[in-house]
Amino acid sequence: MTAVTPASASLMPSFCEGIQYFGDAWPDFETYGSNPVIDEGMAAIADPTDPAAVYQTLLAADALRYLTLQITASKASGHPGGFASSVEAYASLVMLGHKNIFTEVGHHAPGFYSAMFMDRSLEKMGIETVQELRDRFRERHGLLGHLSGQIPGLLGPAGPLGQGQHFAMAAALLHRDKLFPFTVGDGGLGEPYIVSSMRHFHTAYPEATNFLPVLIWNGYSQEHHSMESVQTNEGMVKFWKGNGFDEVILIDAKEYDDAKQAGDYVDSTAFSFQKRLAFMEAVLIATDQAARLALGGKLTILILKQLKGAGVHALGAKSHNLYAHHTLDNPDIMAALKGRSLSPESWDIVRTNLARAGGGPAAETVVTEFVLPLPDIAGLSLEEFPVAGDPKVSTTAMGKLVGQVGHIDKRYLVTNADGNEASGIGNINQALKIIHPTDDPLYNQSPNGQVYEPLSEDACAGLAAGLALMGSRTLWCSYESFAINGLPIWQTVIQAMAELRRPTPSTITLFTAGALEQGRNGWTHQRPEVEAYFAAMMRNGNVFPVFPPDANAIQVAYEWGLSTQNKGIVITASKSPLPIRTTFAQARQGLTEGALVLQEVKGAKTVVFAVVGDMSLIPVFEAAALLEAEGVGVRIVSVMNPRRLYRPHDVAWDTCAEPDGAFMSDERFAEIFGADALVGVIGGASGMLEPVMLRSMAKRDTFAWKRGETTASAGELMAFNGITAEALVKRSLELIH
Numbered sequence: 001m002t003a004v005t006p007a008s009a010s011l012m013p014s015f016c017e018g019i020q021y022f023g024d025a026w027p028d029f030e031t032y033g034s035n036p037v038i039d040e041g042m043a044a045i046a047d048p049t050d051p052a053a054v055y056q057t058l059l060a061a062d063a064l065r066y067l068t069l070q071i072t073a074s075k076a077s078g079h080p081g082g083f084a085s086s087v088e089a090y091a092s093l094v095m096l097g098h099k100n101i102f103t104e105v106g107h108h109a110p111g112f113y114s115a116m117f118m119d120r121s122l123e124k125m126g127i128e129t130v131q132e133l134r135d136r137f138r139e140r141h142g143l144l145g146h147l148s149g150q151i152p153g154l155l156g157p158a159g160p161l162g163q164g165q166h167f168a169m170a171a172a173l174l175h176r177d178k179l180f181p182f183t184v185g186d187g188g189l190g191e192p193y194i195v196s197s198m199r200h201f202h203t204a205y206p207e208a209t210n211f212l213p214v215l216i217w218n219g220y221s222q223e224h225h226s227m228e229s230v231q232t233n234e235g236m237v238k239f240w241k242g243n244g245f246d247e248v249i250l251i252d253a254k255e256y257d258d259a260k261q262a263g264d265y266v267d268s269t270a271f272s273f274q275k276r277l278a279f280m281e282a283v284l285i286a287t288d289q290a291a292r293l294a295l296g297g298k299l300t301i302l303i304l305k306q307l308k309g310a311g312v313h314a315l316g317a318k319s320h321n322l323y324a325h326h327t328l329d330n331p332d333i334m335a336a337l338k339g340r341s342l343s344p345e346s347w348d349i350v351r352t353n354l355a356r357a358g359g360g361p362a363a364e365t366v367v368t369e370f371v372l373p374l375p376d377i378a379g380l381s382l383e384e385f386p387v388a389g390d391p392k393v394s395t396t397a398m399g400k401l402v403g404q405v406g407h408i409d410k411r412y413l414v415t416n417a418d419g420n421e422a423s424g425i426g427n428i429n430q431a432l433k434i435i436h437p438t439d440d441p442l443y444n445q446s447p448n449g450q451v452y453e454p455l456s457e458d459a460c461a462g463l464a465a466g467l468a469l470m471g472s473r474t475l476w477c478s479y480e481s482f483a484i485n486g487l488p489i490w491q492t493v494i495q496a497m498a499e500l501r502r503p504t505p506s507t508i509t510l511f512t513a514g515a516l517e518q519g520r521n522g523w524t525h526q527r528p529e530v531e532a533y534f535a536a537m538m539r540n541g542n543v544f545p546v547f548p549p550d551a552n553a554i555q556v557a558y559e560w561g562l563s564t565q566n567k568g569i570v571i572t573a574s575k576s577p578l579p580i581r582t583t584f585a586q587a588r589q590g591l592t593e594g595a596l597v598l599q600e601v602k603g604a605k606t607v608v609f610a611v612v613g614d615m616s617l618i619p620v621f622e623a624a625a626l627l628e629a630e631g632v633g634v635r636i637v638s639v640m641n642p643r644r645l646y647r648p649h650d651v652a653w654d655t656c657a658e659p660d661g662a663f664m665s666d667e668r669f670a671e672i673f674g675a676d677a678l679v680g681v682i683g684g685a686s687g688m689l690e691p692v693m694l695r696s697m698a699k700r701d702t703f704a705w706k707r708g709e710t711t712a713s714a715g716e717l718m719a720f721n722g723i724t725a726e727a728l729v730k731r732s733l734e735l736i737h
Contacts, residue, residue, distance in 0.1 A: 012344045015351060018131025020070055020328060023341035026059070027273060033059065033345070036352040037095075043359040044097030048288040049281065053095065056353055058280040059342065060091040060118075063350040065269075065311045066340040067114035067130070071143075073313075073333045074134035076326050078145065081309040081319025083111025085218040086183055088268070088280055089304045090115065092287035093181050093214075099358035100171065100366050102156050102182035104164025104194070105216075106146035107320070112154060113143045119354040121153030121363035149469075149496035153362030153369070156469060157496040162191030163489050165213065166462030169201050170470045172211040173463075174411065175367050179291050181212040181302075186228040187221025193458040195243050200454040201463070202244055202299050204435040212294045213301045218308035219265035220317040229265070233305070240301050247293045247300040251286045253279055254305070261307075269311035269339070312336050371502055372471030375409045377562060382555045384584050391577035392551035394614060395424035395512045398558050398573070402475060403431025405562065406450045409473055415452045415460035416477040423477060423512035424575035461486025461509075465493035468507035469500075473562070480511040480572060480684075481518060481527040491537070494568035498542045498656040506567035508558070512575045516615045516683045516718060519711035526708030526717070528684035534570050535687035538643045541653035542660070545570040545688065546591070549598065549614050549638040550580050553587035557640075560591055566658040572684075574614050576714075581617070587640070594644025594664045594691075595637050595672055599624060603633025607732040608675040610692045612639045612682040615714055620681055622725035627732060637672055645669070645691035669695055677735035679703065679728060683718065699735045703728065 012022070026033065032055035037045050045053040064087045072078030082105055083090075093101060094115065103112065116122050117133050125142075127133050136142025143151065146159040156167040168182040184194065198213070217236070219229040231239070233250060240248045256279040259270040268279050283304060290302040309319025313326065313336040326333055342350075359365045380401055385392050402425070406412045412432075414420075420429050426444075433449030444451075452463055457478055464476035466489075478486065493507055511530075518525035537543040544567055548554035554573050561569040581598050582590070590596030595610070599621070607627060609620045617638070624634040639645065648663050664672075673692060678700040680689040686704035693700060703723045711717040718724065 013348045013351070015129055016344060016347050017129040018134055019347070021338050021341040022344055023338070025343040025345060028055070029343070029346070032056070033349055036349055036356070038353045038356045040356065042356060044357060045095050048096070048284040054277055054281040054284055056349060057091050057095045057284055058276060059346050060095065060350045060354060061087040061280065062311065062340050063118060063342060063347065064091060064111060064114050066337060066342065067117065067133070068111045069312045069333065069336055069340070070328070071114065071134050071137045072110050072322050073326055073328045073330070075138045076322055076324050077138055078110050079107035079321045080110060080312045081314070081321070082185055082216065082218065083108040084312045084319065085306045085308045085310045086216040086304065087111065088283040088306070089214050089216070089287060089302065090183070092284045094354060094357045095284070096288055096291060097358050098179045098181060098291060099362045100155060100178055100180050102164045102168045102180060103147065103158045104161055104188055105183055105185050106159035108183060109145060109147045109158070110137065112147060113137065113151070115354070116151065116153045116362060118351050119153070119357065119361045120351070121361040124152040124363050148499050150499040150501055152501070153366060155366055155368045157492055160488050160492055161188035162194050163462065163492060165194055165198055165211070166466040166489055167469065168211040169198070170463055170466030171367060172208050173205060173467065174372065174470055174472055176208065176210060178367065179210055179212060179295055181214050183214045183216055185221070186215065186217045186219070187226045189215070190227055193456055196456060197454070197459040197462060199244050200456070200459055203437065204452060207297065209294050209297055209299045212290055215301060215303040217303055217305040220308040220320070222320050223317050225317070236303065244299060245301050246298040247290070248303065249286050249290045249300065250303040250305065251283050252305040253307070256282070265305065265307040267307045267310040267315060311340055368470065374473065374505070377405055377408050380404050380559060382559065382584065385552055385580045387580050387583060389580055391579050393424045393575060393577050394548060394551045394554040394573040395510065395575050396427060397551035398510065398554045398571070399425035399427040401555055401558055402428050405473065406432040412473045413450055413452055413464065413467055414475045414477060415464040417457050417460050417482065418453045418455050419479060420451065420477060423479065425477060425512070457482055457486035458489060462489045465490045465507045468505050469493050469496060471504050473505045474507065476507070476509045478509065478511055479525070480514045480530060481525045483509070483511050484527065484530050484533070487530070487533060490568065494543055495540070497566040497568070498540060500566055500657045503565040503658055506561060506564040506569050508561045508569045509571065511570065511572045514572065514574065514613070514615070514683060515705065515708060516714040517574060517576055519713060519717040522710040523708030528705050532685035532687040535685060535690060537568070538646065539651050541651050541656040542566060543568045543570070544641060544643045545572065546641050547572055547612050547614070548587065548640060549617060550578060550582055552580055552584055553582050553590065553640060556584055556587040556591055566656065567660070572613070576615065578614050590638060590640040592662070593668065594641045595639050597635060597672060598638050599634070599636040601628045601634050603628070603631050605736045606633035606635060606675040607736060608635045608637060608673055608678045608698070609728070610637050610639050610673060610678060610680045610689060612642065612688050613684065616681050616683040616723065619718060619723055619725045619728060623728035623732070626725060626729045632732070632736065635675065639689070639692060642688055642691050645695070647695065650691070650694070674698070677732055679732055679735070681723065681728070683723065701731055701735065
């Protein structure tokens with residue numbers, strides 16, 4: 001088709017300012033393209049076999065291809081190839097009225113941005129023309145290189161592969177009347193857990209089939225052939241059938257190829273125009289069928305098999321991303337844009353259809369543009385244990401509250417990789433029941449339970465964090481030692497929450513059975529280095545690791561977490577009975593200020609023990625008694641909420657949605673931590689003590705985790721790591737003398 005410059009284009013819609021090339025109208029445009037196929041007041045095409053619907057869906061596909069390539073080339077940066085092979089499926093979903101679309105492919109971002117531009121969603125951030133779309137691509141206050149929570153109309157973040165299904169399943173659980181497709185690439189299919197997480201979800205919620213994986217099978221990953229490229233069509237169908245899918249709908253572009261392209265993966269834009277329309281019709285009909293099946297109770301997957309880079313500047317893995325030479329003046333870029341160029345009238349038709357589809361722009365219609373109403377849980381019944389009374393299990397005390405929340409909020413979900421009872425929170429299972437198709441009172445199982453227990457930390461973290469991002473309350477429980485396997489999705493979500501344009505419940509975790517309780521299990525169960533992960537994330541501004549020193553403090557911590565929004569709250573506590581050291585009032589003060597004084601004894605010189613955790617307090621209190629006998633003053637401080645102990649300029653709190661700028665003042669810090677010597681003590685990673693060590697002017701040292709070993713008791717394990725009363729006393733005396 002002949003490409004023309006904007007200067008010679010007539011009747012150019014104002015939003016088209018910045019389009020590099022226009023083309024002639026397609027054949028039969030007057031017949032099939034002159035009037036929008038989605039009438040005013042409609043939300044979708046009426047019939048996927050209607051020739052006008054097919055024609056205009058293909059127009060939409062090429063419009064998205066064009067914009068994806070032009071905006072990436074405008075910055076000589078970005079990823080056009082993967083989305084280019086998906087556009088027939090994406091355009092079909094939208095034209096059929098389905099706009100609640102997720103992706104696990106962060107590199108599809110420029111395609112999703114193009115779609116949000118065409119349906120007018122990006123007008124909410126001041127992007128009204130293609131020129132503005134180009135200018136703000138890959139800019140800090142614009143359209144980031146990977147999908148973000150701050151872009152109008154986009155439901156979830158995308159960047160790390162293997163995560164999109166979590167968001168789609170979470171949304172499907174909350175909104176049973178809507179379809180939640182998500183695109184997944186065959187390159188990304190090799191990421192862990194995608195299929196297993198869907199399989200467990202389907203077993204737990206067999207009726208929630210209203211999420212639709214859309215596999216973009218294009219033969220390549222980022223820099224080479226995908227491992228799935230050697231699979232046959234029959235083998236691919238068997239794979240999904242073998243993993244519990246009722247319906248597998250596969251559309252292979254090869255079957256429509258009249259250009260005699262070599263290989264199993266072909267570019268549909270190289271077909272004759274009539275074959276392009278035939279392929280588009282097949283995809284549109286298949287997408288409609290898949291959507292109806294998924295909404296009708298059948299676990300379904302739609303597979304689009306088409307060569308990566310279809311219709312852009314290169315093919316295969318070479319199309320994945322642009323390099324510095326891929327500017328708008330690059331011959332390959334210019335040729336591809338001219339090949340995909342549309343007439344001004346065509347652009348107008350595409351925008352009208354996409355803006356009307358789904359009932360309006362995605363930024364005004366998709367589920368994440370609204371705050372999900374939640375039941376009021378004010379007035380939870382906390383139980384205050386007497387200080388110095390019988391030892392209590394912190395996790396069990398919190399578990400009682402969790403049960404109350406679940407009884408009030410029927411959408412509330414607790415996730416755990418099959419270990420609640422082992423973590424001292426069996427009362428959660430008793431109160432809320434484990435979701436399982438086998439009803440068994442002995443194991444607290446019920447098909448209608450609220451405790452989700454796959455043997456996968458990724459699946460636990462994914463559904464819990466995904467539901468929180470979608471607006472629902474959840475709790476992810478795990479052993480501290482195993483949590484690392486679920487943290488990638490959790491980190492993605494809390495970063496998205498920091499950028500989100502709406503309030504949503506914080507994603508809360510409970511990590512139990514820390515290293516100090518796992519000596520007998522050997523070093524495989526002793527991995528408190530995960531605390532360093534959270535310690536680093538505290539500087540993000542919306543991540544709050546909390547270390548309640550006892551069963552009273554943990555109740556206060558959980559109550560607070562439930563009241564917060566757009567944060568990552570990490571509660572770490574023991575499953576062993578431990579002394580009660582705080583009142584509710586003290587715990588609330590410690591949570592608010594960041595730390596609280598548990599014991600103070602005056603002396604000629606004073607040592608402060610800054611302690612993170614509960615079990616690590618045991619040798620500290622022993623050391624305090626020994627120092628007191630020698631006339632040394634001791635102040636034991638529980639570092640309950642270390643994020644509050646940073647200085648405001650240490651943390652990016654003011655860049656976060658729902659910002660929290662509460663920090664301990666210098667005067668209060670000096671009052672609590674001021675001494676002749678300061679000794680930080682933690683049974684985990686020393687990084688969690690950074691805020692204290694950063695601000696203290698005293699002589700100071702740190703006792704922290706070094707390495708795991710098989711031991712018979714917590715005390716022996718602490719001793720192996722040098723955390724003993726004798727060692728604490730010795731170092732304290734060295735510091736003050």
